Every structure is written in structure tokens, then in C-alpha cells.
Amino acid sequence: MENIVFYFLEALILLSALGVVLVTSPIYSALFLVLTMIGVAGIFVSLDAFFLAGVQLVVYAGAVTVMFVMVVMLFNLDKEKKAFSKGTGSNFLKAASVGLIWSILSTSLLYVLSDLGK
């Protein structure tokens, strides 16, 4: 029973977190972020950390992400989408950020692996 709940929540969190980065419309990506937060709150509940789950809902899902959604709704979304998906400047930024994240990940992996080797 608990396994089913855990896998369900994990699937929810992973899928909606992927949705945050993969979906083109900023509004959907903000709403996926809400789903991710709710999933994390669910994980906290399954770990018997009820207070943390409540705070996760109040602070992150209830206040911070509402701000995101509100701000995103005020933009003219078509213009923003174009600005972020075309042009050499944004391409360079994309490549740079992917490289940065990749280097952080690989360095931390290497660090952990070399630590394990000792």
C-alpha cells in the first residue's frame, strides 16, 4: 500500500518536474511547478512529517508559486516565447547553462565516486 502511494507520488513529482522544463508555455510550466510542490508535500506526509508537508503547501504551493503564476499571467506570452526560443544570444545562453549544469553534475558524481573508492 505504502509502496503504491510512494511510486504514485514519485511519478507525479518526476513527470510534473519534467513538465516544468519541457513545456513551452510558461503558464503551464508554472502550473506544473505547483503539482511538483504538492507531490513533495505528499512525500512528506508519507514520511510522517506532517508539519513540513503543511508548510510546504502554505509557503511554496500556496504563496511563492501563486506569485510566479500571477507574474507570468501579466506577460504577453507570445512575445516572451519568441524571445526565449530564437536568436544567437538565447542559443548561447542555453548552451552555457546546459554546460554549467552538466559540469556541476559530473563533478559532484566524480567527487562522490572517488570518495566511495577510498
Added chain:
Amino acid sequence: MGTDLIEVLINAVKIIALFLIMVQLVPVLVWVERRGSAFIQHRYGPNRIGPLGLLQLLADAVKFLNKEEFIPKNANKMLFYLAPVIALVPASLALLAIPFGTPIQIESLTAFGQEWGPYSIPLQGAVIPLGIVYILGVSSLGAYSLLIAGWGSANKYSLMGGLRASAQMISYELAMGIAIIGVILIYGTFDLTEITLQQQGHLSFEFMDQSYSLSFLPNWGVFYQPIGFFLFLVSVFAETNRTPFDLPEAEGELVAGYHTEYGGFKMNLFYIGEYGHMLVASALLSIFYFGGYNIPYVSHDQLVDFLGNYASGPTALSALTSLIYFIVSFTKILLFLWIFIWVRWTIPRFRYDQLMDIGWKTMLPWALGNAIVTAVVIFVARA
């Protein structure tokens, strides 16, 4: 969930019944609102269909179901359909955690060639130890439905209504949460049942090693937290988007705010969400400040003694006691719901800058001051 089949079944039925109570209360409240507003404004209100206009509810329901389904051309179809459904979720989830009475104790019995029981069935959708945190967390998701509705219907009025609603909800959530801190400090628990149990009997407290007791007042939270009660009441009005804080749907400026483009059953779902929010807010007001399901001037033992004359066996006695408590708690909730309606038809709406001023410059400092003073007094009293 429950340990065996009967308990699981009872719990499932209980949750469905709670949801149905919330949904079925809406037409009644709409009727009370229309008749009440007419009464307050010296009009007749709906009085033609059925006795006292009660069948107007049925006519309204039929009308809601038969309306033409309409979607604006540029609307985002998915979000447009999603918003009314989400509007139902926070209120119905929050209602689960509210205790309406003492648990029903059912003795063990033999049926279908098997021994069942003994059971203890709480008059509560789910026994949640951190009830306050749970309700705050769930009801803070209420802003999304309004935001999504406002954005999804591709209408400037709707968008402004949605933005106003969410800004207002975030602003007043602070004052509300900090007003509740006073209650949590005094009772030392997040458990709503525990808070209710601590308000039994008449007013009595200890201060600096001396105990005081006033037998003509019940031991209600409102006598310990008068400022907290007032702050909580006001911020609950803002949270439920009711007048004097109903700027999201100010018809003079925004047509109907976030539900301008909604009609028929989708509109009805928004109504159910709003009244469900009011129901939860009234229940919280009665639990925090007015003793929940406790009966003033009548102790639990007195009630059980009195009902013992009418009930045969402990199971019937327990069920009867729970029924009385359920009726008492619902009476208090209905009184607060009437206050919601009464205020709506008495007080005019604030301007938007006034709303934000009250939220951030008045309510928040007073709530903070209330929490700090309560903490200091409790520290001194128990030192």
C-alpha cells in the same frame, strides 16, 4: 482507512456524506442569501415558487443544468474547464479535518457468523493530528482556481478579477495565519478536537499561581483572544472573497470578475467552492473561538446523564450524544454563515487601495502584536 470491512465502509460513507453536506448546503444558503438580502433591504425576494419560495432552489438547479455550453473563442480550453473543478477541491478537502462531535462508540456485535467491532467512529472525515496546518495548507491552494479561471477565459475583466483575487488571498493569508498563532499558543496544540475539548466547562484559568473562575461565562477562546477573533473574522471574509472584500467580482468595475465568461454548471461549481470556503471558515471560527461542538453551561457528564434516560444501551447513548453535539456544532456554523450573509448586504465594498492598506498596514501589525502579547502573557502566567 479502518481495520476491517465495516469500518472501511463506514469511513467511505462518512466522507461521501460530508461532501454531500457541503454541496447540499449551497442551494439552501443561496435561498437564505436571497431571502435574507430581501429582508435586509425591505424587498420580498423569491417568494412565488413553492412555500416561502423554497422551490426556487429546484428551479435554479434545473436552469443551471440546462444552460447552453459556451466557451469564448480565444479561451484556453483546458484551463477553462479545469478552473471550476479545482474550485471545489480546497474547500472539500479542508472540510475533512473538521470535528463535528464526539466519536460514536459502537460495541462489538456478531453478524454473518463473525465477531465485529468494537468500533470508535469519529464525527470527522479524517482524524488529522495537525488539523490547523492541514487546513491552512489546503485552503491556500484556493487562489489557483480563480487565477486559472481569470487567465483561461481570455478576457481582460476576468484576468483582472483573477489577479485581484489571488493578491487579496495572499495578503490576508498572512494576517489570518498570525491571528491563529494566538490560538495555537493558548491551547498548545494543532489538533482541532483537542482545542474543542479544552474549551469545555465555564471560564477558568490560572494566572501567576492563582486560579480564577467565572461561572457565568463558557470557557470559549473568544474571551482569551478577542483581538485574534476579530482579525481572524475579517481575514476570513477576505479569503472567501465576500463583501466587503469582494473586489474580484466587483460588478461596477469588472462585470463579474473571474467568472464573467462562465455560465451554467461551471458557474455553479464556483458557487459551491465559495460557499464551501464559507462553511470551512465558519467551522474554524466556531472551533477556535466559540467552543466547537461544546454546549455552553452544559457539561459532557450532564448531557450523558440526561440522555441516559432515553437511550437503551451504550451504543445508542453514544450515538445520541454525538447527534446532539453534531446539531450544536452545526447550529454555531449556521450562525456564522448567517453573519457572512448579513455583512454582505449591510457593508459596502472597499476600494482596492483601501483593501491593501487594511491588509498590510493594519491587520498584519495588529496580528503580530496580538501574537507577541499572547506569548508574553502566557510566559508570565506559566512562569
